[in-house]
Amino acid sequence: MITDKSCLVCKKSSNGMHFGALTCRACAAFFRRATVLKLQYKCKQGNSKCNIDGRGRYVCRQCRLTKCKAIGMNEEKVQLDYDPTYSFRGLMEDSGSDECSTPTGSPVQSEYSPTNLSRKSSIESTDMDPNFLFTFAPKVPDKPNMIIDFSNLVKKIETAFSVKSMKDESELQALTASLKHFRHGQKPKSQVSFLEKVDVTTTVEWLNDRIYKYSCWFSASKSLMSLPLNQKMQVFRSSWNVVRTFERLELSIKVFEENAIKSGCMVVTDDYAMQWDKTYVDLASITELTNQYFNKLFEPYMCRYIDEVARPLLELKLTDEEVVFCMVHLIGLDDAELTHETREVCEQMRSDIADQMHSYYTNQTDIKMYSTRLLVLMKLVKSMKRISREKSKIKELIWLFDIYHADISEPYFFEMF
Structure with a gap:
């Protein structure tokens, strides 16, 4: 409004x-x-x-x-x-969600002046370090922008979203079957290769593959497919990365078990994995800032994903149905641009899934007192939302300060971290 x-x-x-x-x-x-x-x-x-x-x-x-x-x-x-200084709180409020608190009083230098980055070593803070200073690196003269085009991917997603499901399944059954389908090709731990470096071109290829697979999972929902195409795309664009991150964290626990916690091992494709303290994305083709800068920029969030999400997942050992339950509750993370009707559809879908989980626990498991377990799952969802919202503020500052010198057709899809 x-x-x-x-x-x-x-x-x-x-x-x-x-x-x-x-x-x-x-x-x-x-x-x-x-x-x-x-x-x-x-x-x-x-x-x-x-x-x-x-x-x-x-x-x-x-x-x-x-x-x-x-x-x-x-x-x-x-x-x-x-050379004005805006408060960090001001920039954060402009780019972030009202649901997140923000630090106060720390200046951010002008949008065109180089600065240095400083951060807290603690990963327990619920907000970004108030001493954080964002860096701007001017583009090298005459260096052409890299073109990152997701237009073919968008066409494939729109095609997937136009197919009507004729299966007589509940949302939980359909989404669980779809999750199993796109996880089917995942290699076991002994066959997964670890990466030391990934360049932007390779990352974009992987993004095209993974985003399309998530769109196929997304399209298994009759509720979401009842929306107009523009709203389907808006919900998907704003949700896929947080859904992807949670699903990859949970799958990493299944594949690597305790090593996912101890060594920060995370599967990124069916064949490859990364270690958060050893693997880096080489961004030299799209920015003058160093890879070490980006590692320091996003490391606190990666650490929090391990501590607040992966560690509880290791203890819980989720079933596929429970993974779907959490993924569904992450859809619509950013609903500021969704219509009232779309928000109602998302809310109804979450309610229906919760009802179907009751039937699942009652008829397919030996878990009788499952209400406590559902509360723990919702706590995981809340942690994912909180971390992702705070991380998204950094991403918005990256766009604001033109950190990436690239022509990107779909900024929502260019989510590497």
Whole structure:
């Protein structure tokens, strides 16, 4: 719902007048950076009609900049000799969820000034380190942007979403069967190869494969397939990565058992695995920042996934039905851009799955007092949501500061960490 205090660019909450218009801090920082650095962008769709509401502001910079100018933001009001500091809380509030608390009082340097990164060693903090300073690395002149195109993947997903299921199964049965299907090719521990380095091109190939498999799992839900295509895609785009992370964590426990905790072993494909303290993604083709920088940036979240999610999973030893229960409850993680009808469908689906879990526990297991176990599963879901929301704030800052020098057709799908 748009209010008189909404940002006139992206419709999120504003915090005052910036350069002649009512906007949020994130859009003000984007406009300043584009003006100061004289940046020029190309429309992602080529028609200058991209939807930049909410998180859509990160999808197409050209349309976002056009909107900034259309609502009256004035380049002459950008003081080139003024280097403002926004509070970290402000940037976090602009990019994050209202459900997450944020630290206060720590300055972040201007969006175009290099800084150094510092962080806490503790992984127990529920928020990002308030001493964190985000780095901006200017692009090397004349170095072409890497093109990362997911358009063929989108077409495949839309095709999968258009197929009507004729099977007379419950949501739990259908989604469990689909989960087993795309896990069927997973190699045993003795046949899994460990990686030391992965380049961006290889990562994109794996993303195309894994994202499509998750879309096939997603399409096994009659509830979700009842939605209009644009809402199916919106729910999937915003949910696939947190669902993927949970599923990979749980599968890693099945494959590596205690080594998933002790050595940070995680399966990434049917044939390959990584170790969080030894494997790195080589990002040299799309950024001037070092791989060590990104390792330090995301390491606290990876550690929390192990400590808060993988460790309990090792003790619980989930069944496939329980994995599906958790995955379903992670769908719709970011529902800010979903319609009221879509949110109701997601909520009804979660309710139906909970009812079907009652039948599953009663008729297919020896677990009679299962309510406590379900509470533990919901605690895992809550931990996954909390960590993923906090990690997503870093990702949004990456888009805000143009850290990746690449033309990416689907920013939602470019989730490597």
